[in-house]
Amino acid sequence: MTYTVLAVIAVIASVCVDRVITRTRLTTSRTWWAAYAIMLTFQLVTNAWLTGRGIVRYDGDAILGTARITWLGDGRLFWAPVEDVGFGFALILLTCAVWEALAGRGRRRCETS
Template structure:
């Protein structure tokens, strides 16, 4: 298996393992997470497609380092794996770092509940 592909699979596995065994943020069960990932991937297709298009590439990949599978617009599929791992890790760490909500502040967070 090519190096870039191996690193992509490793990055995905480590992020998922970190979530399932250590952080346990529940992020992967969140609908908002999957909506955010859809938005991120949509923009990734636009930008990455422009950067990697084979007709006039800005970013070059050594074909020996990837699977050679490109879709859509000549994007190496490994880029999607790294994008997933990077964004997911950032969101997990962000969620983990935020202070725990104080139940006494519930009214302050919800203006409708305050009255």
């Protein structure tokens, strides 16, 4: 399986967890999108540092575009493959959805005690 396919699966799975499993529906909140924009900024800075300097390299057959490291274009965004944005989104959403679901469960437990 390619990095692209895995990134798409990760995004779909995390949205399903948010909407169906935990029912936190974070992706419907402006607050969550504002927080995600802040996190995305730092993700892009970190990815730019790691991939732009050649510390992390990707196989051109597994990503959109080629293995050639460019600032923008050829499947890259700030030197990193666009798939990294998908994985970052999935990681952040999944973490926040589970966090919110567990926090809600804890609040309900305290209210009934």
